[in-house]
Amino acid sequence: MxxxxxxxxxxxxxxxxxxxxxxxxxxxxxxxxxxxxxxxxxxxxxxxxxxxxxxxxxxxxxxxxxxxxxxxxxxxxxxxxxxxxxxxxxxxxxxxxxxxxxxxxxxxxxxxxxARLRDIERKAEKADEHLMLLADASALLGEAFEHETSLKHVAHLTVPRFADWCAAELVEDDATRVVALAHADSAKGSVLEELYRSYPRAPGVPGDARQVVRNRQPELVNEISNSAGEATAQDPQHLSLLGALGTRTILRVPIRHNEEIDGVLAFGRGYSRPRFDSADQMFAEDLGRRCGVAVALGRAYTHQRAIAESLQRNLLPQRLPELPAVAVSARYLPSEGDIGGDWYDVIPLPDGQIALAMGDVAGRGVDAAALMGQLRTALQVLALEGYPPSAILQRLDTLLHQLPLTQMVTLIYMVVSTESMRIRFTNAGHPPPLVVAPDRTTRYLVEGGTVPLGVRMPFIPAEAEVPIPAKSTVVLYSDGLVERRGVGLEHGLAALEGVVRRGPIDPEAVCTRLVQELAAGRSMHDDVALLALQVGVETAAAGPLER
Structure with a gap:
């Protein structure tokens, strides 16, 4: 048993x-x-x-x-x-x-x-990191209008998360130009900059991007030996810089958009990090394609902006008129984004009076600039025909509703009499003009207001006429000068009034001071147009037209 x-x-x-x-x-x-x-x-x-x-x-x-x-x-x-x-x-x-x-x-x-599970886990963690990097890079590429700025952001993003150093080059006339360099070590960053500055076409480390451009394929150098550096160095200083950089492996991928090669992204790792592998190459190629889209869009934006800016500047007055007993000065500052529709004009009338106009077309780009040109031309014709301010704005409102693309427009038009020292004006939704007297007292002209042009409501004629002291200065401006994000308009108007009071009131001094204190050194999210006119001065003078 x-x-x-x-x-x-x-x-x-x-x-x-x-x-x-x-x-x-x-x-x-x-x-x-x-x-x-x-x-x-x-x-x-x-x-x-x-x-x-x-x-x-x-x-x-x-x-x-x-x-x-x-x-x-x-x-x-x-x-x-x-x-x-x-x-x-x-x-x-x-x-x-x-x-x-x-x-x-x-x-x-x-x-x-x-061991197999650990290998799978490492690959999964690496794939997650690549996906997070691509997501962060896509966000950065979508933030900036300028493609070179976007590439700089991407270079600093990938270092040190993906590589010890990164370089971005753009193709220009069969050559490449370095637009971004980043290194995890600031000391070695200086070495990297010196290599690209002194040996831009030297093969080896960091190398020549032309081969990637010619072959239209990525290039992976898995192990860079000392003998390879000695063979590719042009002189002892070059060899010393290569040794100081200490690059073990290099990965270069094209910055590609459709079939166009716009540049090259280069990544390098030192001996303390693993070599690049196929997963790293796939990630870098994906990043290169995303950068390619950003470069193509950035170049298209730059081209369109140049056209719009040229159009707008040609539509603005090329010079200010020289008028008896009148001094006039103006400024125009474009925004950092798309060109807007801000404009101004000074029109000597047949009866000896002077017409001033300041307008702002809603919207951005070429369409806004083209509409601004149409309105400026129509206003000049109506002004020279002798129509009063309210009648001119009413006819411009009718014109806007006849155009294919109706945009809202704010506009102030005034007629200044140098004999009677009076101003007759209509303001269609524009910031109020400021009058500063010789004794530095100021007054905003809030009368004569009506709705902006081009809106879906009947135009309400309105007009005002006010006297001004001799040698007073009238200041017209667009909202870009006084508006700030998160700050009420009343603060901007108070700041403008304070700046005008603190110094000479001749138009050139007023314009210079306003630009320096209210516009210079800050991010320009909107165009700024500025026009100042002083009446009753003894000598005729026209200030410089700075744009």
Whole structure:
């Protein structure tokens, strides 16, 4: 009769494989009794259950025993409980051999599993980092209008997250120009700059991007040896700089948009980091394509902006008129984004009076500049015909509603009489003009207001006429001078009034001071147009027209 035994000497210590996984399998051969043991770990909330399966080699019957154990005990794999079936001989039957083979195969595969899992985990973490980098780069590329600024942002973003250094070059007339350099080490950053400045066409490290442009394919240099540096260096200083940079591996990818190669992104890593691999190359190529889209859009924007700016400047007065007993000066400052529709005009009228106009077309770009030109021409014709201010603005409103693309326009038009020292004006939604007297007292002309032109409501004629002291200065301006994001308009108007009071009131001095104190040194989100006229002066003078 077979007997069951449970003795301390029968405890079996087995190696455990795969503890880093969600399960563990222990496999061992108890030579004294020819016993194979497999242990499976199952995780439950608050505890772990280890199920030990004892399979005797001889006899063909399996006995199962269960127990709860800590992870440390499982690591030791001490089978201290259970039921055993002992045998005195080792019978190599096909069934027993198959059992041994299956358990051995499970043991080998389980032993290899942690390394494989760690490799998969590393690749997943790397893919996640690449995706986060691409997302961050896409956000940066979408923020700036200027493509060179975007490339600088991307270069600093990828260092040191992806590489020790990065260089961005753009293709220009069959050559390349470096537009961005970044290094994780500021000292080596100076070395990188010196290499690109003194040896821009030298092969080797950091290398020549022309090969990538010619081949239209990425280039991966996995290991840069000392002999390679010596062979490519042009002189001892070049070799010294290459050694100081300490680059181990280089990856270059084209900045590509459709079939156009617009430039090259180069990345380098030193000896403290792993070499670039295929996953890194795929990431860099994807980044190069995104940069290519940004470069193409940036160049298109620059081209369109140049056209709009040229159109707008040609539509503005090329020079200010020289008028008897009148001094006049003007400024125009374009915004950092798209060109707007701000404009001004000074029109000598046939009856000796002077017409002033300041307008702002809603919208940006070429359309706004073209509409501004149409309005300026129409206003000049109507003014020379002698129409009063309210009649001129009413006719311009009618014209706007006849155009294919109706835009809202703010506009102030005034007629200044140098004989009677009076101003007659209509203001269609524009910031109020400021009058400063010789004694520095100021007054905003808030009368004569009506709705902006081009809106979906009937134009309401309005007009005002006010006297002004002799030698007073009238200041017209667009909202870009006084508006600030997050700040009420009243603060900008108070600032303008304060600046005008603090110094000479001749038009040139007023314009210069206003630009310096209210516009210079800040981000220009909107165009600024400025026009100042002083009446009753003894000498005729026209200030410089700065744009």
């Amino acid at each position: 077979e007997t069951k035994s449970r003795r301390r000497s029968d405890r079996i210590v087995l190696p455990v494989f795969g503890l880093a996984a969600e399960y563990a399998i222990a496999l061992g051969l108890f030579a004294g009794t020819s016993l194979i043991v497999a242990a499976l770990r199952f995780s439950f909330p608050g505890s772990e259950t280890f199920l030990f399966v004892y399979v005797p080699v001889i006899g063909g019957t399996a006995y199962v025993g269960g127990r709860r154990a800590s992870l440390a005990l499982a690591f030791l794999a001490v089978a201290s409980t259970g039921y055993y079936r002992f045998a005195t001989a080792f019978d190599l039957t096909p069934g027993n051999l198959l059992s041994i083979g299956l358990f051995a195969l499970v043991a080998v595969l389980t032993a290899l599993a942690p």
